[in-house]
Amino acid sequence: MGSTSARGSCLCGAVAFQVGLPTVACLHCHCSMCRRNHGAGYVTWVAAGASGFEVTAGEDQLTVYQSSTHGTRSFCSACGTSLFCINEQHPEIVDIPLANFDDPIDRPPEAHYYLADRVEWIPLDESLPDLGP
Numbered sequence: 001m002g003s004t005s006a007r008g009s010c011l012c013g014a015v016a017f018q019v020g021l022p023t024v025a026c027l028h029c030h031c032s033m034c035r036r037n038h039g040a041g042y043v044t045w046v047a048a049g050a051s052g053f054e055v056t057a058g059e060d061q062l063t064v065y066q067s068s069t070h071g072t073r074s075f076c077s078a079c080g081t082s083l084f085c086i087n088e089q090h091p092e093i094v095d096i097p098l099a100n101f102d103d104p105i106d107r108p109p110e111a112h113y114y115l116a117d118r119v120e121w122i123p124l125d126e127s128l129p130d131l132g133p
């Protein structure tokens with residue numbers, strides 16, 4: 001029997017969370033918002049079910065940034081780690097960077113997203129499909 005949950009945290013440890021397994025998806029997002037928000041060529045997200053998602057420590061440390069008309073991105077106020085991306089268009093899912101997990105999750109990255117916005121200075125895993133948009 002595998003694990004039924006996976007835990008993670010921010011850089012300073014003030015904010016901790018857990019998600020239920022199985023997760024919904026894991027993909028590399030190449031959009032410019034993710035790139036700036038994380039200071040990285042692309043961001044590998046884990047989509048987890050909102051029902052099994054819980055902030056287990058430091059909820060009061062989270063700053064929520066309204067990054068679009070229908071979405072928010074939150075980060076740790078103490079260390080700045082980007083954490084949860086929530087989109088009103090699919091509230092049943094919470095997106096969390098794979099980099100912030102302490103435990104293994106149940107799947108490897110499966111696809112690229114927003115590949116049209118990709119930067120040229122990051123090599124791509126060409127074996128993964130392009131999900132658009």
Ligand SMILES: [Zn+2]
Pocket residue numbers: 010011012013014015076077078079080081
């Ligand atoms: Zn922190």
Ligand SMILES: [Zn+2]
Pocket residue numbers: 029030031032033034035114
């Ligand atoms: Zn993105």
